[in-house]
Structure formats: structure tokens, C-alpha cells
């Protein structure tokens with residue numbers, strides 16, 4: 001997941017931190033960021049955590065901690081390339 005994110009970051013020519021998904025997850029647990037930033041619900045084995053780029057890479061967002069947010073895989077997929085702001089407004 002993160003590796004492919006980095007590859008996409010390199011493809012788009014944006015800044016990319018050399019961090020692993022495990023490091024990012026540990027950072028979120030330490031920061032108590034344990035809710036999906038898109039729907040506000042917590043994570044579980046049924047609805048696992050994934051790494052979302054708040055500003056999409058295709059829109060010039062960076063692959064850095066500052067641009068990462070925890071999101072459900074499902075929410076992340078639904079959001080696609082839209083900025084998180086637009087997804088939240090669209091989601092009821």
C-alpha cells in the first residue's frame with residue numbers, strides 16, 4: 001500500500017517521505033488518530049485502516065506525514081482522486 005503510494009509519488013514528481021506503513025500506523029496510534037478522517041468512525045478487522053493522501057498525489061499532494069491521514073480502505077476507494085473536503089461534503 002505505502003510502497004505503491006511512494007511509487008505514485010515518484011511518478012507525479014512530488015515530495016515523498018521514506019516511511020513504511022508500519023511507521024505511519026505507529027505514528028497515528030501515538031497521536032491518537034484512531035478514527036477515519038473521512039467518515040469519523042473507528043477501525044476494526046472488518047474495516048481496516050489504510051493510508052489516505054489528504055491532497056491527492058494526482059493533484060500535487062505530497063507523500064509525507066503532513067499529507068497522510070488514516071482512512072478506511074472503503075472510504076479511501078470511494079474518495080478516489082477527489083480532495084477529502086469534497087468527499088466529506090458528498091458523503092451523508
Ligand SMILES: [Zn+2]
Nearest residue numbers: 036039072075
Ligand atoms: Zn471511513
